[in-house]
Amino acid sequence: MLPSQSDLDTSSTYGTSSSKRTKHVTRQTLLEYKQRGQRFSCLTAYDATMAQIFDEAGIDLLLVGDSVANVVQGHETTIPVTLDEIIYHTKAVMRGVRRAMVVADMPFMSYQISPEEAFRNAGRLMKEAGASAVKLEGGRRVLEIVAHISDSGIPVMGHLGLTPQSIHQFGSYRTRGTDKHEAEQIFRDARDLERAGCFAIVLEKIPATLARQITETLTIPTIGIGAGVHCDGQILVYTDMLGITNDFQPRFVRRYDVLRERILDAVSRYISDVRSAAFPSEEESY
Numbered sequence: 692m693l694p695s696q697s698d699l700d701t702s703s704t705y706g707t708s709s710s711k712r713t714k715h716v717t718r719q720t721l722l723e724y725k726q727r728g729q730r731f732s733c734l735t736a737y738d739a740t741m742a743q744i745f746d747e748a749g750i751d752l753l754l755v756g757d758s759v760a761n762v763v764q765g766h767e768t769t770i771p772v773t774l775d776e777i778i779y780h781t782k783a784v785m786r787g788v789r790r791a792m793v794v795a796d797m798p799f800m801s802y803q804i805s806p807e808e809a810f811r812n813a814g815r816l817m818k819e820a821g822a823s824a825v826k827l828e829g830g831r832r833v834l835e836i837v838a839h840i841s842d843s844g845i846p847v848m849g850h851l852g853l854t855p856q857s858i859h860q861f862g863s864y865r866t867r868g869t870d871k872h873e874a875e876q877i878f879r880d881a882r883d884l885e886r887a888g889c890f891a892i893v894l895e896k897i898p899a900t901l902a903r904q905i906t907e908t909l910t911i912p913t914i915g916i917g918a919g920v921h922c923d924g925q926i927l928v929y930t931d932m933l934g935i936t937n938d939f940q941p942r943f944v945r946r947y948d949v950l951r952e953r954i955l956d957a958v959s960r961y962i963s964d965v966r967s968a969a970f971p972s973e974e975e976s977y
């Protein structure tokens with residue numbers, strides 16, 4: 692069910708009547724969803740065309756994820772993507788949306804060095820790219836950073852469980868929080884991130900029972916990816932969910948289509964029509 696206009700945040704304090712983004716989802720909207728038990732949906736997006744389609748379908752939140760490194764740039768990990776590249780993709784996504792909240796990922800090395808540098812870089816994602824919030828990974832070690840960015844007026848989304856920027860430290864993409872010690876740490880981190888000022892937390896690849904415990908304890912929304920049904924919202928990487936990627940099909944991804952096959956078929960037919968001079972026809976010519 693789409694929210695009514697009154698569910699969404701209203702226009703800015705100052706007069707920008709020409710803006711196409713007067714009624715859009717904000718952190719407050721997500722909090723209200725949680726308070727009334729209404730689940731919300733999120734996807735990644737990296738360009739204006741897909742962002743426009745997802746927005747038209749009624750998606751609540753689009754994340755310009757550092758997964759752009761894998762999906763668009765063809766890297767093995769999320770580590771190589773730069774802040775300038777995330778700014779470029781966020782600007783494109785912003786041009787496509789009317790209603791969805793847009794969150795920009797802070798790439799590896801853009802927030803770990805010092806709270807001041809993290810704030811400067813988060814500020815670029817807001818000021819240059821137009822994002823409504825930023826996301827960063829980690830628990831204990833980022834609390835001071837989260838507090839500094841959020842106290843300075845920038846909404847911060849946390850990310851716990853499997854945090855892909857730490858892949859070289861973890862050594863694998865296995866499920867997190869399966870043993871008692873790790874589960875307790877993730878739970879503590881979630882509570883501390885809320886206290887530090889996060890407005891929402893992504894929980895990636897952790898047991899559903901742990902995600903449920905966190906979701907029921909926190910007042911801010913949780914957003915699951917491989918974290919079961921009890922989270923307040925869900926997020927997927929859109930190329931996985933639409934079946935565009937072929938070689939990545941973990942258990943938590945539901946493929947709502949297999950666009951890869953449909954694209955292969957369409958492009959093969961185009962190639963064959965060009966070869967046989969069946970395209971373009973007279974009607975398609977001037």
Ligand code: KIV
Pocket residue numbers: 735754755756757758759796893916926927928
């Ligand atoms: O970068 C990304 O796409 C993400 C989501 C998987 C949560 O962090």
